[in-house]
Amino acid sequence: MKWTQREGNAKFRGAKNIGALKVSFFGPFYSGYNIYALDKEYKYVLIGGKNYDYLWILSREKSIPNHVKQHYLRIASDFGYNVNDLLWVEHDKNNPYFQISLIFSLRTNIPSNHLFF
16 A cells, blocks of 8 residues: 545634634635544544534544543534444554544534543
């Protein structure tokens, strides 16, 4: 497998203190993303796309502690995502582009009880 890198352009959809973004990977075409949860050290983030078919947990590490994973799955389920359909990716190879690693395939306000501390 050969690693590839994609760069995108992200903009806030409204106020900069609200986790609602629009992101483009292909020219002028943007799609909405909402941040549902973010830990205080910015290691793990739960992100949903334009509908319930798009959900990611992103990590700055190759794995996610089980308590974080379970917490984020509960949040996603509470928002209406079917977490049983998620695909889990094993990160057992060295990625030359490693910054934030995709663990699996953003709501305007992040409720304080969804932030993980």
